[in-house]
Amino acid sequence: MQFADRVMNLEISGIRKIFESAGPDAISLALGQPDFDTPDHIKEAAIQAIRDGKTGYTQNSGIPELREAICAKFERENGLKYLPSEIIACAGASEALNIAMQAIVNPGDRVVYSDPGFVSYGALAELSGGIADPVPLGEDLRIDMDRTCEAIDGARMIVLNSPANPTGVVESEETIRGIVEYADDQGTVVISDEVYEHFIYGGKHYSAALYGDNVITINATSKTYAMTGWRLGLLAAPLEIAEECLKVHQYTIACASSISQYAALAGYTGDQSVVARMRDEYRDRRDLMVKGLQGLGFEFPVPEGAFYLFVPMGTELMEAIIAAGVIIVPGTAFGEHGAGYARISYAASQDALKEALNRIESVI
Template sequence: MQFAQRVSNLEISGIRKLFEAAGPDSINLGLGQPDFDTPAHIKEAAIQAIQEGRTGYTPNLGIPELRQALSRKFERENGLSYAPSEIIVTAGASEALHIAMQAIINAGDRVLFSDPGFVSYGALAELAGGVPSPVPLDDHLNIDLDATFEAMDGARAIVLNSPANPTGVVETEETIRGIVEYADDQGVIVISDEVYEHFIYGATHYSAGRYGENVITINAASKTYAMTGWRVGSLAAPQEIIDECLKVHQYILACATSISQYAALAAYTGDQRVVTAMRDEYHARRDLLASGLKRMGFEFPLPEGAFYLFVPMDQDLIESIIQAGVIIVPGPAFGENGQGYARFSYAASRDMLNAALTRIQKLI
C-alpha cells in the first residue's frame, strides 16, 4: 500500500514513544503535562454547559464570548490589539500551529525554527509542503540573532517559542523585537508560540505581536490552566491572515469542542490566582530538581521559564536513567543539535522529583 510521501517521511514523536512505553513503576519526567487537576470553577462551567444543552456546533471562529474574553486577555496581559473577529478558537495550540502552516506555506517554502526546538514545528512545516529549516541556538541555548538573520533570507516563515520548549529559555525584548522587525523587512511571517507565557521565574515575557503586523500569535489554555485534555487553544492575527486560516479550520474541524470553549471562558474570566499558585509551585520544583542534579555534578543554565531542564549528558547515561525507570527525553528528539542533552520535565510532584533524583543518584 502506498501513502502520501509527506506523511511517510515523518517519524512518530520521540516524546510520545517514551510516554506510551513507560512501565507502571516508571517516574515520568518526559511529558510536558501539568500534574495539577483543572481548577474546580472551570470544571463546573463545563458541567453547567452540558446541563444547559450547549452541546451543538459553535460558530467556526468560536463562541463570541470566549473570543471577546481572549481579546481582553491579549490587550491586558500582552499589549496586543486583536478584535474578536481576529481570533480563532482551536483544538489546542497544536491545531493552531497546523492551520497557520497550511494557510501560509507553499510547496518548497522554507520554515525556520530553533534547533533544539519543539518537535511539531518541522513536522507541521513538512506536512504543509514546506522545507523545515532548523537554526542552531547559541552556546547558552538562546536564539542566535546573526544565524537567524542569515537564515531568514528567502524564508517564508519563522516560528518563535518563548518561553521555549525544551530549553526553558525566555528570550529578551531585544531578540523578539529584532526578529519581528527583520522578518517584516524580509517579507517573512512570524508564528509566535506563547503557550508557556505564564510560567516565568524572574524574567519577563514579550509577545512578538507587539512589534509588527506580520505575526501570528498562538496560545492555549492547556498549560496555563492545566487543561491539556480539554484541547482548546487560540490563533490570533491580522484579519487577512485569519480569513485564510479559517478556511483550513472549517474543513478539518468546523469548530473547537463546545464544552471546552465554555470551560475556557470560565478559565480566562475567572480567578487568576490559580495560575499564580501553579507558577509558584513550578518555580519550587525547578529549584528542587536543578539543585539535586547540580549536586551530582551536572552543569546547565537555570531556565527562566516553562517547566523543563535541558541537561547536558551522554547517550549511555540517558539510556541508563530510562532503564532505571525515570523517563526523560533524549535531546535528539528536539533536533540534531539536541545531541548530548536530555530534557527533564518538572511538571511532576515534589515527591516524584525526589524519587527520580534518588534513582539517578544510585546510577551516578
C-alpha cells in the same frame, strides 16, 4: 498500499514512544503535561454547559463571548489589541500551528525554527509542503541572531517560542523585537508560540505581535489552566491572515469543542490566582531539581520559564537513568543539535522529583 510522501517522511514523536513504553513503577519526567487538576470553576462551567444543552456546533471561529474574553486577556496581559474577528478558537495550540502553516506555506517554502525546538514545527512545515529549516541555538541555548537572520532571508515563515520548549529559555525583548522587525523587512511571517507565557521565573515575557503586523500569535489553555486534554487553543492574527486560517480550520474540524469553549471562557474570565499558584509551585520544583542535579555534578543553564531542564548528558548515562525508572527524553527528539542533552520535565510532584533524584544518584 501507497501513502503520501509527506507522511512517509515523518516519524511518530519519540517523546510519545518513550512515555508509552514506561513501566508501571517508572517516574515519568517525559511529557510536557501539568500534573495539576483543572481548576474547579472551569470544570463546573463545562458541566453547566452540558446541562444547558450547549452541545451543538458553534461559530467556526468560536463562541463570541470566548473570543471577546481572549481579546480582553491580550489587552490586559500582553498590551495587544485584537478584535473578536481576529481570534480563532482551535483544538489546542497544535491545530492552531497547523492551520497557520497550511494557510501561509506553499510547496518549497522554507520554515525557520530553532534547533533544538518543539517537535511539531518541522513536521507541520513538511506536512504543509514546505521545507523545514532548523537553525542551531547558541551555546547558551538562546537564539543565535546572526544565524537566524541569515536563515530568514528568503524564508516564508519563522517560528518563535518563548518561553521555549525544550530549553526553558525566555528570550529578551531585544531578540524578539529584532527578529520580528527583520522578518517584516524580508516579507517573512512570524508564528509566536506563547503557550508557556505564564510560567516565567526570571526575565519577562514579550509578545512578538507588539513589534509587527506580520505575527500570528498561538496560545492555549492547556498549560495555563492545566487543560491539556480539553484541547482548546487559540490563534490571533490581523484579519487578513485570520480569515485565511479560518478557511483551513473550517474544513478541518468546523469548530472547537463547544464544551471546551465554555470551560475556557470560565478560565479566562475567572480567578487568575490559580495560575499564580501553579507558577509558584513550578518555581519550587525547578529549584529542587536544579539544586539536586547540580549537587550530582551536572552543569546546565538554569531555565527561566516553562517546566523543563535541558541537561548535557551522554547517551549511556541517559539510558542508565531510564533503566533505573526515571523517564527522560533524549535531546535528539527536538532536533539533531539536541544531541548530548536530555530534557527533564518537572511537571511532577515534589515527592516524585525527590525520588527521581534518588534514582539518578544511584545511577551516578
